[in-house]
Amino acid sequence: MVDQRSLFQRYIELKDIIVRSNGRTILNIPSAMIPADRITACVGPNGAGKTTLLKLLEGLIKPDAGTLRYSYAPIRTALVLHHTPMIKASTRANLSLIQDADRTISNEDVNQVLDRIGLADFASNPAHQLSAGERQKLCLGRVFLQKPNLVLLDEPTANLDPNTTEQVEGMIRQFKLQGSEVIFTSHQLAQVQRLAEYILFIDQGEIKETGPVGPFFSNPQTPAAKRFLRQELEGF
Numbered sequence: 001m002v003d004q005r006s007l008f009q010r011y012i013e014l015k016d017i018i019v020r021s022n023g024r025t026i027l028n029i030p031s032a033m034i035p036a037d038r039i040t041a042c043v044g045p046n047g048a049g050k051t052t053l054l055k056l057l058e059g060l061i062k063p064d065a066g067t068l069r070y071s072y073a074p075i076r077t078a079l080v081l082h083h084t085p086m087i088k089a090s091t092r093a094n095l096s097l098i099q100d101a102d103r104t105i106s107n108e109d110v111n112q113v114l115d116r117i118g119l120a121d122f123a124s125n126p127a128h129q130l131s132a133g134e135r136q137k138l139c140l141g142r143v144f145l146q147k148p149n150l151v152l153l154d155e156p157t158a159n160l161d162p163n164t165t166e167q168v169e170g171m172i173r174q175f176k177l178q179g180s181e182v183i184f185t186s187h188q189l190a191q192v193q194r195l196a197e198y199i200l201f202i203d204q205g206e207i208k209e210t211g212p213v214g215p216f217f218s219n220p221q222t223p224a225a226k227r228f229l230r231q232e233l234e235g236f
């Protein structure tokens with residue numbers, strides 16, 4: 001049996017994790033190593049617990065039982081959920097909110113990121129009027145400013161058109177190039193194959209399978225993963 005610690009330079013170790021809500025167990029993870037040194041995709045059916053896992057890794061929710069241990073420090077995470085609300089202010093103001101948390105971020109940094117995310121022309125427009133794709137770019141712009149070492153993205157391209165999806169995927173690759181590792185959830189398996197190096201497959205609150213992307217798609221090991229891929233790829 002390979003000790004998975006030797007596979008990853010940085011990882012998060014989960015032990016005996018239980019997350020419950022309204023008396024129901026949403027996550028049940030006796031033992032797992034989650035890589036934090038590559039682009040990892042978290043996949044699984046609706047309601048499997050993917051978003052809950054991202055919130056747990058971010059520290060937004062605490063487990064009812066069990067422990068998380070990060071193999072590295074400092075841990076600087078950024079979580080982008082979908083439908084992030086905007087305050088009734090300009091695009092620039094919504095982006096520069098992040099300066100409150102980090103005084104080293106300058107107005108020039110904000111301007112550069114506005115350019116980088118393609119929203120410079122919208123800087124003075126009210127952010128709550130931005131389209132879904134523009135809003136998502138704004139949220140990812142905040143991540144560029146935060147420079148976390150682990151970026152957690154919940155369905156980063158849900159409901160986006162192919163062009164905007166490509167732009168967002170480009171930003172995810174840039175996170176990696178600038179030294180941030182990424183864990184994202186997605187229902188788009190073609191996207192998972194384009195972007196991810198590693199898979200976490202979740203089903204009914206349990207991590208059923210982990211491993212490199214290629215073998216997961218070509219030779220899934222568990223009945224749950226086989227069923228999921230068959231339904232997603234072949235529609236039955």
Ligand SMILES: Nc1ncnc2c1ncn2[C@@H]1O[C@H](COP(=O)(O)OP(=O)(O)OP(=O)(O)O)[C@@H](O)[C@H]1O
Pocket residue numbers: 021022026044045046047048049050051052053
């Ligand atoms: N705050 C909450 N209160 C009660 N139940 C919750 C809460 N958040 C999530 N759940 C439940 O936990 C389960 C897992 O939800 P989660 O959003 O993590 O799944 P998911 O895998 O991200 O699903 P999807 O692919 O549909 O987004 C679901 O059954 C959901 O209804």
